[in-house]
Amino acid sequence: MGVYSDKVMDHFQNPRNVGEIENASGVGTVGNAKCGDIMRIYFDIDENQVIRDVKFKTFGCGAAVATSSMATELVKGKTIYEALEVTNKAVMEALDGLPPVKVHCSLLAEEAIHAALWDYAEKNGIKIDGLKKPKSDIHEGEEEEEY
Amino acid sequence: MGEEKRLIYLDNAATTKTAPEVVEAMLPYFTELYGNPSSVYSFSQKSKEAITKAREQIAATLGAQPEEIYFTGSGTEADNWALKATAEAYRSKGNHIITTKIEHHAILHTGQWLEKHGFEVTWLDVDEFGVVKLDELKKAIRPTTILISVMFANNEIGTVQPIREIGEIAKEHGILFHTDAVQAFGQLPINVDELHIDMLSSSAHKLNGPKGVGFLYIRKGVKIRSFVHGGAQERKRRAGTENVPGIVGYGAAAERAVRTMKERTDKERELRDYLIDRVLKEVPYTRLNGHRTKRLPNNANFSFQFVEGESLLIMLDMDGICGSSGSACTSGSLDPSHVLLAIGLPHEIAHGSLRLTLSEEITKEDIDYVVESVKKIVERLRSMSPLYEDFMKRNH
Numbered sequence: 001m002g003v004y005s006d007k008v009m010d011h012f013q014n015p016r017n018v019g020e021i022e023n024a025s026g027v028g029t030v031g032n033a034k035c036g037d038i039m040r041i042y043f044d045i046d047e048n049q050v051i052r053d054v055k056f057k058t059f060g061c062g063a064a065v066a067t068s069s070m071a072t073e074l075v076k077g078k079t080i081y082e083a084l085e086v087t088n089k090a091v092m093e094a095l096d097g098l099p100p101v102k103v104h105c106s107l108l109a110e111e112a113i114h115a116a117l118w119d120y121a122e123k124n125g126i127k128i129d130g131l132k133k134p135k136s137d138i139h140e141g142e143e144e145e146e147y
Numbered sequence: 148m149g150e151e152k153r154l155i156y157l158d159n160a161a162t163t164k165t166a167p168e169v170v171e172a173m174l175p176y177f178t179e180l181y182g183n184p185s186s187v188y189s190f191s192q193k194s195k196e197a198i199t200k201a202r203e204q205i206a207a208t209l210g211a212q213p214e215e216i217y218f219t220g221s222g223t224e225a226d227n228w229a230l231k232a233t234a235e236a237y238r239s240k241g242n243h244i245i246t247t248k249i250e251h252h253a254i255l256h257t258g259q260w261l262e263k264h265g266f267e268v269t270w271l272d273v274d275e276f277g278v279v280k281l282d283e284l285k286k287a288i289r290p291t292t293i294l295i296s297v298m299f300a301n302n303e304i305g306t307v308q309p310i311r312e313i314g315e316i317a318k319e320h321g322i323l324f325h326t327d328a329v330q331a332f333g334q335l336p337i338n339v340d341e342l343h344i345d346m347l348s349s350s351a352h353k354l355n356g357p358k359g360v361g362f363l364y365i366r367k368g369v370k371i372r373s374f375v376h377g378g379a380q381e382r383k384r385r386a387g388t389e390n391v392p393g394i395v396g397y398g399a400a401a402e403r404a405v406r407t408m409k410e411r412t413d414k415e416r417e418l419r420d421y422l423i424d425r426v427l428k429e430v431p432y433t434r435l436n437g438h439r440t441k442r443l444p445n446n447a448n449f450s451f452q453f454v455e456g457e458s459l460l461i462m463l464d465m466d467g468i469c470g471s472s473g474s475a476c477t478s479g480s481l482d483p484s485h486v487l488l489a490i491g492l493p494h495e496i497a498h499g500s501l502r503l504t505l506s507e508e509i510t511k512e513d514i515d516y517v518v519e520s521v522k523k524i525v526e527r528l529r530s531m532s533p534l535y536e537d538f539m540k541r542n543h
Contacts, residue, residue, distance in 0.1 A: 012461060018531050029533060033495030036455055036474055036483065040533040057533040059495075061457035061474070065531065 004062060005096040011066035016073050019055040026123065028115025030134060031108050037064045039112040041072065045120055049080045056112070063102035070094050071109035080117055084130055086110065111135065153467040155513050159353075159445055160302055160330060160504035161471060165396070166355040172399040173357065176392040184389050185378065194391045201398025208405045209347070209364060210338040217363045217381045218394050222329040222350030225363035226253035228374040228385070229325045229346045233294050234261050236370040237323070241291030247271045247279055248489040249306075250298050253348075254327055255485070258296075267291075276438035277306035277490050285316060294323045299331035299347075303473055303486040303502060304437030305446025307335065314343025323369060329353055329361075333404030334412060334443055345369050351393065356400030360393035411507045412444035418514055419505055422447050425518045430525055436487060436500060445505040450492060453535035454499045454528040456483075462524040463501075468517055473500040495534065 004012070021042035031038040037060030044053035054076050058068040071091050075083040088106035092098050098106060115134040121127060156164070182191030184198055202213040219225045234244065246258055248270045258268045269287040273279055279297055295317045300307045310326060317324035325346035328337060332347075333354030339347060347364040351357055365371050365384075377386025423435055432452040451459070456472030463470050473484025474497070482488070483497035492500075503517070529535040 009461075012458075013465070015531065020536065033493075033498070033534065036494070036498040038533050040536075057531055057536055059453065059532040059534045060455050062461045064455075065458060 003099050004066070005098075007070075007094070007096045008063060008066040008098065011069040011095065012062045015056075015065055015069040017055050017069065017076070018057065020057065021053060021055050024116075026116040026118075026120030028112050028117070028119055028134065030111040030115050031060070031064075033059070036060060037105065037108060039064065039068050039108050041068070041112040041116045043075075043116045043120060045080065051075050051078055051080065051083055060105065060108075061102070063098055063105040064108065066095055067091050067098070067105045067109040068112065071113055075113060080120070080128060081130075083113055084117060084128065086113060153516075155468045155509070155517060157503040157505060157509070157517065158469045158471050159506045160305075160443075160502065162352045162358065163355045163506060164508075165352070165357055166400065166403055168403060169356055169396045169399045173392040173396040176395050180391075184391060185380065194389075197391060197395045198389055201394045204398035204402045205362060208337075208401050210340050211364055212367065214382065215364055215367055217365060217385055218389065218397070219361045219363055219385060220359060220390070222327070222348050222353070222361040223251075223253040224374075225348035225350075225361045226251070226327055226329075227257050228363055228371075229348060230254065230257045230261060230294070230296060232372045232374050233323060233325070233346070233369075234266055236372050237293040241289070241293045243267045243269070243289050243291040244294045244296065245269045245271065245284065245287050245292060246296045247273060247298070249273050249277055249301055249303075249486045250296070251302055251327055251329065254296055254298070271297075273306075273489055275491055276441070277301055277304050277436075277486065278438060278441065279308050279313065281309065281312055281316065284313065288316075288320050288322065292320070292322050294325060296325040296327070299326045299328040299337070300335065300443050301437070301486060302330045303484055303500075304448045304490065305330075305442035305504075306437045307331070307441045307443065310344070311342050317345075318343045330443060333401065333408070334445065336408065339364060339366065346371075351397040351400055354400050354404040357393050357396040360390050360397050362397070407507070414507060415505045415509075416444040418509060418511060419445060419447050421511065422503065422505075422514050422518065425514070426521060429518065430522055433525075434496075436490065436492070443504075446502070447504070448500060448502045450487070450496045451499045451501065451525045452496060453532045453538060454525055456498055456500050458528055459499070459501055459524060462527070463520060466516075466520040466524075468520055471502045471504075473502070474498040 021044050024042040025045035026043040029040040039058045042055045046052045054072045056068045056072050058065050074086045088110040091109050092106045111134050180193045182194045184195040202216045205216050206213040262268050314324050323345045327348045329350045332349040345366045350361040373384050375386045434450050436448040456474030473487045487497035
């Protein structure tokens with residue numbers, strides 16, 4: 001569609017790690033259908049707090065699918081603290097950029113990682129330093145320009 | 148370059164291919180008869196005559212007088228002009244305008260602008276098929292109502308409005324009636340007298356004419372001020388040197404559209420119905436948006452639950468299919484199409500819409516290819532959708 005980089009198109013057409021994990025260590029769902037994007041990330045985390053496996057499902061535009069795919073790639077095999085360092089900027093850079101109107105998709109990916117980590121922490125009764133309770137709606141406070 | 152990819156263009160509500168006979172009619176006015184129609188010498192008279200001919204061709208298709216056709220640069224300009232100039236000219240009579248919630252942005256945003264400048268606008272609801280409710284229209288009329296503007300047919304869901312009835316209501320109450328006929332002109336027969344239309348907007352590129360030219364029909368006797376100030380073009384109402392090749396092209400396109408209307412739209416209607424029937428039958432959790440029969444001959448609009456429109460469009464594009472969607476991601480805002488919300492669709496279903504608009508060049512074989520592609524893509528996107536996952540877990 002012209003507006004996306006080759007990397008984005010690649011991750012949209014051949015998304016990595018699509019699917020579900022049964023009895024996942026942590027699941028995070030963010031976004032809402034009202035705004036047209038919902039992202040769900042599943043983690044399988046081992047006893048050393050390493051993300052052994054990761055899967056996602058996304059309802060959303062091409063950028064939403066591609067950022068989910070890239071985010072799963074960036075956290076796979078990492079410790080939960082390393083995963084916490086994966087920012088929306090890192091996801092965007094790894095995709096060779098996103099059109100300005102799609103930047104919120106990368107924020108959604110970051111939020112989805114945090115939400116899945118939060119779920120893992122809650123299930124295991126632990127606290128992950130630096131992890132804040134994720135917002136469920138990343139569009140909060142966004143306003144449309146008047147003209 | 149590699150092998151040429153199959154291209155199935157199903158976005159004729161966005162724009163159409165300029166017909167070769169239209170291009171041929173236009174060509175002399177670029178390099179041979181390029182004179183300014185306002186000049187005195189005989190060389191320029193040819194340009195002037197060409198405009199006169201186009202005006203006559205268009206007027207004839209509407210049952211209008213040639214001097215009631217005012218050329219503009221686009222349908223959007225015609226819509227802006229109709230609303231803003233009427234508002235200004237009739238302000239002493241009143242400040243109330245009635246329109247609908249499903250208008251094109253050219254009317255929607257102009258109406259919102261007028262609201263900020265002292266006018267009151269009633270935005271009529273539509274029913275689940277996108278049809279204006281006539282009793283609500285009647286109830287909305289006030290002594291201060293100066294204009295009713297209702298689109299002839301909707302650009303997204305294709306619903307055709309009861310224009311004659313609306314025209315009659317407007318006439319009974321002595322209120323001006325404008326219709327945005329950008330999608331309908333050339334697709335449906337229109338007679339401005341029979342339908343009681345006082346103003347009508349249209350755009351050439353929707354009916355196999357060139358881009359960059361439209362017109363506003365203004366019934367004789369309607370007070371309407373100049374919208375673009377400058378020279379004496381268009382009876383001093385719309386200044387600026389005329390787009391002579393464009394206007395010539397519009398005349399040729401309008402003449403062609405009326406000449407071919409019956410055969411062309413019969414064919415489109417048949418294939419449209421075939422497309423609608425197959426998609427509704429073969430893709431589960433799908434709905435048709437708009438009215439089943441009161442719709443443009445070439446328009447099909449579906450909502451596929453649990454999938455998002457832009458993803459669908461990109462995947463269709465990879466199969467060489469051009470379509471459009473009312474999802475937020477394609478509208479440049481966070482909200483899905485105002486039209487789909489106005490017919491009562493929840494946001495998540497509005498996000499999963501797909502509009503396919505046919506042309507006379509589309510074949511049954513093309514439709515078969517498209518249906519197979521849509522089935523495959525919707526299935527794939529659903530397999531990735533958390534909404535579908537939740538739905539299946541709830542129901543199985």
